[in-house]
Amino acid sequence: MDIYNNILTALSNKEKLLAVLIDPDKMELTSLSGFIKNVNKTIATHIFVGGSIVEDYIMDDFVAEIKKHTTLPIIIFPGDVSQITNQANAILFLSLISGRNPEYLIDKQIQAVSKLKDSNLEVIPTGYILIENGKETSVQRVSKTKPLDRNNVQLIADTAKAGEYLGKKLIYLEAGSGAKHAISSEIILKVKQNLNVPLIVGGGIRTKEQLEAAFNSGADLVVIGTAFEDDANFFKQLIKT
Numbered sequence: 499m500d501i502y503n504n505i506l507t508a509l510s511n512k513e514k515l516l517a518v519l520i521d522p523d524k525m526e527l528t529s530l531s532g533f534i535k536n537v538n539k540t541i542a543t544h545i546f547v548g549g550s551i552v553e554d555y556i557m558d559d560f561v562a563e564i565k566k567h568t569t570l571p572i573i574i575f576p577g578d579v580s581q582i583t584n585q586a587n588a589i590l591f592l593s594l595i596s597g598r599n600p601e602y603l604i605d606k607q608i609q610a611v612s613k614l615k616d617s618n619l620e621v622i623p624t625g626y627i628l629i630e631n632g633k634e635t636s637v638q639r640v641s642k643t644k645p646l647d648r649n650n651v652q653l654i655a656d657t658a659k660a661g662e663y664l665g666k667k668l669i670y671l672e673a674g675s676g677a678k679h680a681i682s683s684e685i686i687l688k689v690k691q692n693l694n695v696p697l698i699v700g701g702g703i704r705t706k707e708q709l710e711a712a713f714n715s716g717a718d719l720v721v722i723g724t725a726f727e728d729d730a731n732f733f734k735q736l737i738k739t
């Protein structure tokens with residue numbers, strides 16, 4: 499499966515993409531089959547798996563179980579090197595370019611090499627930009643970095659563009675899981691204006707209206723986790739027609 503090229507093709511066909519984020523720290527293995535069956539009925543196009551704090555060595559079984567129930571591409575959204583599993587189709591090879599902690603800019607990436615070179619995972623270089631959202635999030639806590647000020651839209655846009663110039667194939671604007679303020683339309687519009695790679699937006703999106711607003715402002719792929727975990731009715735709002 500050529501995940502990145504499929505994303506580009508979908509976007510050139512004016513399709514919008516939705517990833518459901520499953521955090522193994524927040525979901526039991528036994529709940530997965532029911533959850534994925536619901537995901538399959540929605541407009542979701544991708545499954546992301548990962549989290550800031552995931553117990554070591556559970557990812558293989560976790561992703562293998564997801565695969566049993568869906569044909570959607572499964573992409574690792576890693577919080578740590580230990581979350582790499584060959585069971586998935588691809589990995590967002592993140593560099594936290596909003597932060598100034600070398601561990602999340604390059605050290606973890608070096609540690610990942612020995613695992614990745616023996617895997618079949620498609621590696622997708624991704625510039626990961628954390629934006630302050632009104633409360634501290636786990637990415638901030640775990641990475642020990644300062645998010646960008648959500649009012650400094652120019653700095654956010656320049657950081658995204660710098661990521662593109664560095665060769666990142668995707669830019670991910672992250673408000674953080676359960677964010678109080680999702681990434682605003684103003685930020686998305688500004689970043690998108692000058693960006694030539696696909697834009698991912700996630701964190702704090704809880705309604706269909708917010709999802710549509712993100713798409714209309716220029717998000718190419720939206721990531722939603724908490725809303726699906728917390729509210730079984732949310733699935734119903736996003737049923738495929």
Ligand code: 1GP
Nearest residue numbers: 675676700701702723724
């Ligand atoms: C977090 O962007 C994702 O990394 C999704 O956030 O859980 O708030 O949807 P939510």
